Amino acid sequence: MSVATTSKxxxxxxxxxxxxxxxxxxxxLEARICELAGHLTAATxxxxxxxxxxxxxxxxxxxxxxxxxxxxxxxxxxxSGTAREQVRVAxxxxxLPAITAEFAAGRLSYAKVRALTRIATPETEPDLLxxxxxxxxxxxxxxxxxxxxxxxxxxxxxxxxxxLTWNRVKDLDYVFRAILPAxxxxxxxxxxxxARNDLEHPHDQPDDVSAETRIEELRGEDEANGVSFSxxxxxxxxxxxxxxxxxxxxxxxxxxxxxxxxxxxNPDTYQVIIHAGVQAISGELATEDVSAETxxxxxxxxxxxxxxxxxxxxxxxxLALSLSTLALxxxxxxxxxxxxxxxxxxxxxxxxxxxPPPALRRAIRERDGxxxxxxxxxxxxxxxxxxxxxxxxxxxKLGNLISLCKRHHALVHDKGYLIxxxxxxxxFYSRQGTPMPAxxxxxxxxxxxxxxxDAVITPATIIPSNSGGRLDLNLAIWITFANARxxxxxxxxxxxxxxx
Numbered sequence: 001m002s003v004a005t006t007s008k009x010x011x012x013x014x015x016x017x018x019x020x021x022x023x024x025x026x027x028x029l030e031a032r033i034c035e036l037a038g039h040l041t042a043a044t045x046x047x048x049x050x051x052x053x054x055x056x057x058x059x060x061x062x063x064x065x066x067x068x069x070x071x072x073x074x075x076x077x078x079x080s081g082t083a084r085e086q087v088r089v090a091x092x093x094x095x096l097p098a099i100t101a102e103f104a105a106g107r108l109s110y111a112k113v114r115a116l117t118r119i120a121t122p123e124t125e126p127d128l129l130x131x132x133x134x135x136x137x138x139x140x141x142x143x144x145x146x147x148x149x150x151x152x153x154x155x156x157x158x159x160x161x162x163x164l165t166w167n168r169v170k171d172l173d174y175v176f177r178a179i180l181p182a183x184x185x186x187x188x189x190x191x192x193x194x195a196r197n198d199l200e201h202p203h204d205q206p207d208d209v210s211a212e213t214r215i216e217e218l219r220g221e222d223e224a225n226g227v228s229f230s231x232x233x234x235x236x237x238x239x240x241x242x243x244x245x246x247x248x249x250x251x252x253x254x255x256x257x258x259x260x261x262x263x264x265x266n267p268d269t270y271q272v273i274i275h276a277g278v279q280a281i282s283g284e285l286a287t288e289d290v291s292a293e294t295x296x297x298x299x300x301x302x303x304x305x306x307x308x309x310x311x312x313x314x315x316x317x318x319l320a321l322s323l324s325t326l327a328l329x330x331x332x333x334x335x336x337x338x339x340x341x342x343x344x345x346x347x348x349x350x351x352x353x354x355x356p357p358p359a360l361r362r363a364i365r366e367r368d369g370x371x372x373x374x375x376x377x378x379x380x381x382x383x384x385x386x387x388x389x390x391x392x393x394x395x396x397k398l399g400n401l402i403s404l405c406k407r408h409h410a411l412v413h414d415k416g417y418l419i420x421x422x423x424x425x426x427x428f429y430s431r432q433g434t435p436m437p438a439x440x441x442x443x444x445x446x447x448x449x450x451x452x453x454d455a456v457i458t459p460a461t462i463i464p465s466n467s468g469g470r471l472d473l474n475l476a477i478w479i480t481f482a483n484a485r486x487x488x489x490x491x492x493x494x495x496x497x498x499x500x
Contacts, residue, residue, distance in 0.1 A: 031459035038106035038461040042453035045093075045103040045110075052090040063436075064411055065376065074376030075440055085114065092117035096125050102133075104453065106461045111137035115144040119151070127483050131476060134466035146477050176249075192248040195255065247381065247406060276326055277310035324413040327389060356384045356396050364401050372405035373426050374412075375436040379405035385412065387419045402426055 024032070051068065054060070060071035072083040089110075093100045099116055102108040108116075112132055120128050132140050163179040180188065257272075314320045356364070364384050372379040382403040388394030402419060404412060411417065416431040428436040450457075 034459045034462055035457055036449075037109075038455070038457035038459075039449045039453070041109050041462060042104060042106040042455035042457060043449055045100070045113075046453050048086060048090040048093060049100075049104075051087060052094060055087060055090065064415065066407060070376060077439070077442060080378075089114050089117050092120075095122055096120055098125050098129050102129065104455060106453075106455045106457050108132070109137055109462060112140045115140045119144050119147045124484060127480060131480060134464050134469070135471065136464060139471040142471065142473060143476055146473055147480065150477060150481065189245075191252050192245050195248040195251040251381075272315065274315055274321065274326065275312055276321075277312040279310040280313040280323055280326055324410070327413045356401060360384075360396070360398065360401070363398055364403055367398070368403040371403065372408055373402050374404055374408035375428055375438045377405055377408055379407075381405055383409045385409050387421065 051072065055068035060068045063071055063075075065071040065074065067087070069080065069084040069087045072078050072087065073080045076083075078086070093103070093113075096117065099108065099113060099120060103110075103113050108129075112135070115137075116128060116132055131143070135143065162181065162184070164176070165178075166174055166176045169175050178188075313323060313326050361384055365382070368382070370380055370382075371377075372382050382405055384401045385404045386394045386396070387400050387402055394400050399421065402421075412419070417436075418429040418431070418433075420427045420429065425438070430436070455461075
């Protein structure tokens with residue numbers, strides 16, 4: 001004989017309190033869910049407005065983060081893609097007061113605001129808001145995608161000529177600008193993507209993330225890194241982040257030179273050569289007048305441009321380098337010694353010392369999970385950094401090496417971050433001794449979400465006026481652009497007519 005049993009869904013409990021939510025009628029439960037959704041929407045608006053203020057004041061720079069999105073991902077335990085999208089929406093809200101007001105009142109969900117901020121401008125905001133109010137979030141997403149496609153189709157394609165130019169900016173930076181036809185551009189982009197390791201290690205994306213959302217996330221990351229693009233550039237042409245592709249360009253060129261140097265009779269033809277003195281490599285401070293002794297024991301004062309000056313640091317026939325940049329490069333460079341006398345003559349050329357061998361590099365990457373170990377960073381493109389620099393006696397061995405991405409590798413040398421190796425991993429400290437936790441703990445919230453905003457929320461606040469109805473997408477797009485055209489023509493007539 002069998003006995004049929006029924007089970008109730010698990011009930012959440014609060015620490016030290018009774019079970020919650022208590023048993024309540026289904027209608028009340030539904031109303032409570034909708035009411036709480038409105039509170040979450042209003043609180044989310046306040047959250048994004050605070051992010052916009054924090055981003056504008058560059059509070060994230062105090063933590064040596066590359067962008068507000070990176071700080072948000074690290075400090076608030078938010079996924080990187082979600083953080084970039086939230087920063088993008090937060091920045092857009094400042095120019096869209098009507099949408100912001102509806103968002104703050106809990107009548108316009110974050111999903112709909114996110115879609116609206118991709119297409120809305122201060123001129124089109126009122127009409128788009130009126131169209132979006134009765135739509136569901138899914139309908140708003142479809143409408144925004146169609147709006148983008150129509151807008152981009154009106155601009156038409158262009159045929160650029162072949163051109164490559166570069167020029168110096170500031171003291172140490174260069175700007176390269178290339179104009180390529182489509183068949184040439186795809187070859188360059190494919191090489192950059194391969195160098196960036198996207199082909200071997202694709203970024204995981206949820207199946208429910210649309211192409212439009214991914215494009216906006218990447219565009220938001222570019223803007224967070226200080227890269228801006230004009231509105232006449234199709235979003236489909238910005239599928240890669242500017243910083244990643246810039247690093248990949250250097251990697252492609254370095255790979256070509258390394259391959260040539262490995263088989264060339266004269267490797268120096270394919271190598272970037274840097275001249276550095278003993279004190280420059282070790283990072284020791286030098287006095288203004290540095291004395292050097294010849295093999296015969298005579299001493300003399302050398303100018304900083306002299307080949308034997310211990311603080312010499314510059315690219316061969318090129319620009320001077322900072323000591324932090326030299327320390328960064330020397331972590332993974334091939335080193336050879338060259339001894340000069342006080343007259344500049346070469347006395348001896350020593351054997352080269354090699355960078356960490358491939359087997360050791362594989363062990364480092366395996367131990368570090370193939371990721372940068374700096375707090376808040378998960379980049380796959382890493383260098384092997386000496387925790388104790390080899391010029392200061394540090395050995396090229398597993399216990400003295402750590403995986404760091406190029407940006408944080410440079411940051412450790414520039415800012416003097418200290419790294420401590422512990423059984424549980426690595427701990428980073430600022431030069432003043434402030435620790436950088438890998439995953440900061442979230443602070444306790446206010447408890448009652450209604451105290452985080454001033455909106456008046458009811459169970460019906462978040463529900464659209466025409467929720468669930470079928471969307472006639474073609475009609476909606478036609479109405480939107482027809483209204484915009486009528487307003488433009490009316491404005492032009494008013495400007496052309498003489499004032500009464």
